[in-house]
Amino acid sequence: MRIADGSHTGELEELAELDFVRLAPDGATERRSDKLQAENALRVYVNGELTMTLVCSPSNIPELVLGRLFTEGMIAGVEDVEEISICEHATRAIVTLHERTADYSRRSSLTVASCCTFNSTLNGYFVIDDELPKVDPKPWDPAWIFQMAALFERDTPVHRTTMGAHSCYLAQNREVLYCCEDLGRHNAFDKVIGRALEDGVDLTTCTVFTSGRIPTDMLVKALRAGVPTLVSKAVPTDVTVRMAREYDLTLICSAHSDSVKVFSDPLGIAQTYATAPAR
Secondary structure (H helix, E strand, O other), rough: OOEEEEHOHHHHOOOEEEEEEEEOOOEEEEEEEEEEEEEEEEEEEEEOEEEEEEEOOOOOOOHHHHHHHOOOOOOOOHHHHEEEEEEEOOOEEEEEEEOOOOOOOOOOOOOOOOOOOOOOOOOOOOOOOOOOOOOOOOOOOHHHHHHHHHEEEEEEEHHHHHHHOOEEEEEOOOOOOOOOOOOOOHHHHHHHHHHHHOOOOHHEEEEEEEEEEEEEHHHHHHHHHOOEEEEEEEOOOOOHHHHHHHHHEEEEEEEEOOEEEEEOOOHHHHHHHHHHOOO
16 A cells, blocks of 8 residues: 655644634633634545545544545455545545445445534445444453543643544553544544554554544444444443444443443453452
8 A cells, every 4th residue: 555645745734823802701801812723624536536525634634544444344454455645735635446446326325424514425436335243352451441541631732732622542452552633533533543554553452542422433433443442531322332232342431530431341341340359
């Protein structure tokens, strides 16, 4: 797989400073400025067909595209991709897949991510029609989940500055490998998955920790990636919990340094932890 990232040569800024007028209840006014999260509109062309539009932050664009193709079921892995090319303004991504042609019977397909109105898959030309696989659950350590939650609470650079970004960690064997941020939680998730794919990391041994809510589309991303453990500082939906249990995915939500909620635990580790001697 070749990556030609022209956006590295452009003058893209992840933060933009803009002025505003601050009003107080006593009638006081003050002109100030804030650093805000930059917003980028990206069109993704796959084998010449406009396939996705993404509203995202202008960072880790190749990883976002690669991760999105993978978690949306458009590729089975990096071996399907010949090249990803990003223009200097990060507004156009050209993806060439090996030996794949468009199925034009899917032209009417339209899906929209649950949190991002303008993030859409415009067609299903390149979707692989495989059923969602069950994951192979891996042992997890409650102490490590608490440690990772504490690390998450220390914040990440863009969110700390703007309070307007979602964050996502990918960890393996008690080590955080990547941290990515984006306007959207789906994008941040796809960025860490894309980085793992680029580096050949075995996702079936990894944990993803996200700042965002976990509706079904986020869970499906984890299932397609083969990630056995998904952790969020936010909450799931009822359908998400039922799906996690059906597909043997460990799902831990409301994850903070002082408590977590274990909604799906195929290996029964939470119960073992609860019956262990006081620590």
